[in-house]
Amino acid sequence: MVYRRIIPCLDVKDGRVVKGVQFEGLRDAGDPAEQAARYDADGADEICFLDITATHEDRDTLAELVARTADRIRVPLTVGGGVRKVDDVRRLLQHGADKVAINSAAVRDPSLVDAITTAVGRQCLVVAIDARDGEVYVRGGREPTGKDAVAWAMEVADRGAGEILLTSMNRDGTQVGYDLEITRAVADAVTVPVIASGGVGNVQHLYDGLVTGGADAVLAASIFHFGAHTVREVRQALLDLGAFVRPL
Amino acid sequence: MTAPRALLVDYGMGNLRSLARALERAGAEVSVSADPADIAAADRVVVPGQGAFGQAMARLESTGQADALRAAIAAGRPMLGVCLGLQVLFEASEEAPGVPGLGVFEGQVTLLPVGPGLKRPHMGWSPVLHAGDHPVLAANPSGEAFYFVHSYAAHGAPGVPHATAHHGPVLGSRASGAVPPLSAGLRPAAHSVCEFVAAVARGPLVATQYHPEKSQEAGHRLLTAWLGL
Numbered sequence: 182m183v184y185r186r187i188i189p190c191l192d193v194k195d196g197r198v199v200k201g202v203q204f205e206g207l208r209d210a211g212d213p214a215e216q217a218a219r220y221d222a223d224g225a226d227e228i229c230f231l232d233i234t235a236t237h238e239d240r241d242t243l244a245e246l247v248a249r250t251a252d253r254i255r256v257p258l259t260v261g262g263g264v265r266k267v268d269d270v271r272r273l274l275q276h277g278a279d280k281v282a283i284n285s286a287a288v289r290d291p292s293l294v295d296a297i298t299t300a301v302g303r304q305c306l307v308v309a310i311d312a313r314d315g316e317v318y319v320r321g322g323r324e325p326t327g328k329d330a331v332a333w334a335m336e337v338a339d340r341g342a343g344e345i346l347l348t349s350m351n352r353d354g355t356q357v358g359y360d361l362e363i364t365r366a367v368a369d370a371v372t373v374p375v376i377a378s379g380g381v382g383n384v385q386h387l388y389d390g391l392v393t394g395g396a397d398a399v400l401a402a403s404i405f406h407f408g409a410h411t412v413r414e415v416r417q418a419l420l421d422l423g424a425f426v427r428p429l
Numbered sequence: 430m431t432a433p434r435a436l437l438v439d440y441g442m443g444n445l446r447s448l449a450r451a452l453e454r455a456g457a458e459v460s461v462s463a464d465p466a467d468i469a470a471a472d473r474v475v476v477p478g479q480g481a482f483g484q485a486m487a488r489l490e491s492t493g494q495a496d497a498l499r500a501a502i503a504a505g506r507p508m509l510g511v512c513l514g515l516q517v518l519f520e521a522s523e524e525a526p527g528v529p530g531l532g533v534f535e536g537q538v539t540l541l542p543v544g545p546g547l548k549r550p551h552m553g554w555s556p557v558l559h560a561g562d563h564p565v566l567a568a569n570p571s572g573e574a575f576y577f578v579h580s581y582a583a584h585g586a587p588g589v590p591h592a593t594a595h596h597g598p599v600l601g602s603r604a605s606g607a608v609p610p611l612s613a614g615l616r617p618a619a620h621s622v623c624e625f626v627a628a629v630a631r632g633p634l635v636a637t638q639y640h641p642e643k644s645q646e647a648g649h650r651l652l653t654a655w656l657g658l
Binding site for chain 1: 443444446447450451454479481543544546547548549550551552553574576577578579580595596597598621640642643644648649
């Protein structure tokens, strides 16, 4: 038996924390390593960085940030954004990431999932799927692919993904809650853990993602930012609701 | 008082960085080496590892590291195995049929099952239940949660103090009210599909399937206790 996980996510741009509403109007919330250490001290089960720009130039910035963060925290760190090849994965792992998330690159070339899994082990690979109305989108939710999200989740799990990070794109940053229907469909379809993401505005949304959506973990950004809720408060509230998260 | 010195064995299986930092936070002076001579000379040896059992054993044997580890264990020097570093201490693994492990502990490593609500890799925090007394296990109460990430798990270690965890369906919600603490009657075994070795400890030889370096305070307490042996 494994407790369901609470994963604060930091959206990172140029080495700084940001969080946009549907990827527009970014706000600066500080140093990611500092924030990550705070989340760790506050009892986060894991921490996630998503580099939302991830241009070629800021690869060094990201690797340096990952190293600085990994040295300070005592929980696993997942890093995603702009990962295109096996070497990108290796580099982030070498700098202290525990898991690396890939998204568009896997859609473009599904065999990349097999290649990464073979090179670094399946437990290090998270495949991120951005879904809108059951369809897979890429390029930060701008480009439809025609792929069915459930079928794609099953394919990447088959190819060796260790975990799936499912983001409801129509809800990301809107704080109206996860898309529970697609979350449940994916969670039931695959035998690897599923992390629900996108659209969290309150604790009830997290509870619904875990219980109604059947997710193994919930990832959220905005709810933890700017001191609105601490991870510890959220954990206690989830426990009070009866969600099976780690008691502290 | 001088800091305890720990040698991390680099056999090309996974990231050593987090474990090195965690050992340092627990007060150790950490070095990293692949050289069997360094293993032979080390006060304390840490065997980390992530990846495949067969590849791990092949590297340990071909480099001479396996022999150095056997000698260190025989000499009663403190050793800590983490994750795959626990699995290689058993006799064999389903992951690599025909490849012998170090065989320090009696038992086999098998693939965890999957099923409705039962996910693999087993990933996340699970309660660890003590089976037998050992000062390093006792650094945390039975039922304390640690971070796991693995698809294979060891079974056995009869007659050796160890701790177990349970692989079972992720629980949804309880019908009403809060989740009680383990001591109040929530029994991991009640939802178990398979029980496996979460940690094993014989004298100064300690191994954990979970990652103490990813387990916040609980992991820190365990590492501190091992460094104090």
